[in-house]
Amino acid sequence: MKLLFIGDVSGPPGRMIVQSELPRLIDEEGIDFTIANGENSAGGFGMHCRAFHELHDAGVDAFTMGNHTWDKKDIHTLLKEQDCIVRPANYNTEQPGLGWRVFGVGDKQLAVINLLGTVNMDPVADNPFKAADAIIKQLDTPYILVDFHAETTSEKIALGWYLDGRVSAVVGTHTHVQTNDARILPRGTGYLTDAGMTGPRDSVLGVDKNIIIDRFVNGSKQRFELAYGDRQFNGVIIDLDERGRCRDIRAVNFWQPAL
Numbered sequence: 001m002k003l004l005f006i007g008d009v010s011g012p013p014g015r016m017i018v019q020s021e022l023p024r025l026i027d028e029e030g031i032d033f034t035i036a037n038g039e040n041s042a043g044g045f046g047m048h049c050r051a052f053h054e055l056h057d058a059g060v061d062a063f064t065m066g067n068h069t070w071d072k073k074d075i076h077t078l079l080k081e082q083d084c085i086v087r088p089a090n091y092n093t094e095q096p097g098l099g100w101r102v103f104g105v106g107d108k109q110l111a112v113i114n115l116l117g118t119v120n121m122d123p124v125a126d127n128p129f130k131a132a133d134a135i136i137k138q139l140d141t142p143y144i145l146v147d148f149h150a151e152t153t154s155e156k157i158a159l160g161w162y163l164d165g166r167v168s169a170v171v172g173t174h175t176h177v178q179t180n181d182a183r184i185l186p187r188g189t190g191y192l193t194d195a196g197m198t199g200p201r202d203s204v205l206g207v208d209k210n211i212i213i214d215r216f217v218n219g220s221k222q223r224f225e226l227a228y229g230d231r232q233f234n235g236v237i238i239d240l241d242e243r244g245r246c247r248d249i250r251a252v253n254f255w256q257p258a259l
């Protein structure tokens with residue numbers, strides 16, 4: 001089973017490069033199932049109906065979310081009506097939506113789990129390690145992908161080791177910077193600390209760079225605005241064997257100029 005996971009899709013630039021490049025990637029790489037982190041796909045914070053449908057129509061099969069899940073009001077409708085969105089399992093559990101879902105991929109079942117980190121994160125979620133234990137216990141498939149939406153490298157790496165041999169892959173999101181540490185852990189779990197950000201390339205984590213520079217230089221409190229211009233695509237391709245173990249994991253990173 002070959003999976004493509006797309007790092008945090010940010011605003012219209014992120015959606016544009018997914019729309020233009022995803023069909024080619026699926027075809028060229030023989031991708032069976034595509035998952036995207038969509039928590040910033042509306043335009044920085046949250047996901048609205050337009051962002052969901054553009055990405056879904058482009059070939060994204062499932063969505064994971066993060067700390068900005070509830071920033072746009074559309075998400076309440078989307079979580080009720082769309083069964084391909086997975087929101088954090090260890091936060092706001094009384095709200096609609098599920099923190100893990102099982103998808104049919106050919107004749108196999110793929111479980112997708114979304115967890116929020118707790119270190120330097122706002123809001124503070126429940127313990128993601130224990131949440132993962134509780135979910136895995138209920139699963140009846142060896143094909144399990146975890147999107148761990150967290151700030152610190154240490155918390156992400158620790159979860160990777162903690163779940164080694166129990167899930168197919170642990171992929172991090174949230175920092176918007178792709179890490180260069182894709183590997184297969186000793187018991188067969190594919191691991192990448194952060195898949196990166198799919199969106200505006202000449203930016204600070206997706207935001208207009210001049211706004212952020214002004215914050216650091218002058219202490220200004222300008223509202224964050226999404227950057228535009230050249231677009232980057234960040235993600236990771238994960239190949240799983242018949243036992244659900246990872247046999248190959250490779251980061252994907254390319255960009256296209258704005259026309």
Ligand SMILES: [Fe+2]
Nearest residue numbers: 066067068174
């Ligand atoms: Fe985030």
